[in-house]
Amino acid sequence: MKQIIFAIFILLSKSLFAQKTFRVDNFSDKYYGKVFIADTKEVFSKGWVAVYEKGTNKELIKVSSDEITYELHNGKVLANIKELPYGEQSQILYQDFNFDGVKDFAIMDGQNSCYHGPSFKVYLATGTKFKFSPDFTSLAQDYCGMFNIDYKSKIISTMTKSGCCWHQFSEFKVKNNSPYPIKVVAEEMNLWGFIYDYDEDNLVNGKMVSSKYQKLDAGDLKDKIILSFEFEKKKRMYLINSDSTLLYVFTDKNDKIELLYPEDFKYSKTENTLSFKKYNTQFIIFDDKIVAKTPTKSMEMKPVSKTKTGTLTRLDKLSLQNILY
Incomplete structure (x- = not known):
């Protein structure tokens, strides 16, 4: 009987040891976050990510996931790391997504973007609250990782791919808290291997205008x-x-x-x-x-x-x- 109890104790100890909740506190004077990892020994683990209000400790956002991944920096989980397209991306991204001058949240919800890459749910700031945005979330789900933001031009850009030889690059503007495409370029390597076929759509007078062309990549053709x-x-x-x-x-x-x-x-x-x-x-x-x-x-x-x-x-x-x- 004692052996059975001891074995159960060992199993529970291992299970508890594998679980860990990290406090994320490097991104705001008003808010902090928590990242719960159910099994720290796994690359992808069940868990959740939450955002709280400092002072009151009120939970503002919580997103659960079957596949959370994380990296440690001197033993800490950090927010606002966004190495696009294939580098590290934090579980919490706190920045202005809709160009209204107020920071919003993108919370990692798993690995649902292209090639099992990180994906996010986006919450826009509305007063003292944060409202889920399906439109911005689709930009952080349907492409390769989180989208990129250029504050000077007020353009959001995304990238997605299929295999080695097809890529799509899209640019979006924002109107009424919703992104809309202004340019979509798809490139595909053709049978020659150094010539690319392009399908490009540009927003002109409210309508997307299409064009097709080819480009030569002569960079590796010296011997040919x-x-x-x-x-x-x-x-x-x-x-x-x-x-x-x-x-x-x-x-x-x-x-x-x-x-x-x-x-x-x-x-x-x-x-x-x-x-x-x-x-x-x-x-x-x-x-x-x-x-x-x-x-x-x-x-x-x-x-x-x-x-x-x-x-x-x-x-x-x-x-x-x-x-x-």
């Missing part, structure tokens, strides 16, 4: 670039060897693609020129210029000096499937 040079207004031409396929890419100053051609080319070794035809225009590429010919005119494009990378002579040593040598 056959020839490249820059023109006026920061426009640039690239010839890229992509898995034995030659691509012609012409971009503007923001890396937006103005022309992408992945089809048939002709290479002249004697003249060291590369040519292709798009619609009714023939493009002839030299090591130091591009000539564009239509049925009625011819235009020569000279690059800016000292912007050239590579040479067409490299084509003679390659076997690219879409070039007629």
Whole structure:
């Protein structure tokens, strides 16, 4: 009998030892918080987060969760840590979310955002009370962690993703204590691996206007670039060897693609020129210029000096499937 009682005592002791309530007291002169962790040995634990009024110890907000996570700083749990998008995020965030000059609360309610990331319930200050906001809460639930706030522009921004190659970035303004989108940009890596497809929506005169475009990410293409040079207004031409396929890419100053051609080319070794035809225009590429010919005119494009990378002579040593040598 004594052995049974002792075993029960040990189990209860372990259970009680794993539970802990942390006081959070670094964010306000008016309020303090508590974070209860049911099992401190687990990364994610059942628990709750609460906010109290100093002096009266009145409970103002309490949120329970099946998955609370926490980090200690010199043995303490701290509020207002927000390392976006994937870093530490505190259980209590105390700041102005709706740009009315009064601080509000975001309380961690689990790991309900993208990829099992932290999520929050948002409570807006109304006088001496805090009112739950479904609209702001959706921004802290449906994306990757808590949203970011730019007080200078009064813009709230969010990010979400799917896998390695699709991201969405959104911007919101606030009206009547409710956020509304002003810009939504979705980017997705296409089959080339260094070209991204964009779907962008912008609020114009009260309506969202859509546009589609592509961008080139040339940062890791050093070994794949056959020839490249820059023109006026920061426009640039690239010839890229992509898995034995030659691509012609012409971009503007923001890396937006103005022309992408992945089809048939002709290479002249004697003249060291590369040519292709798009619609009714023939493009002839030299090591130091591009000539564009239509049925009625011819235009020569000279690059800016000292912007050239590579040479067409490299084509003679390659076997690219879409070039007629």
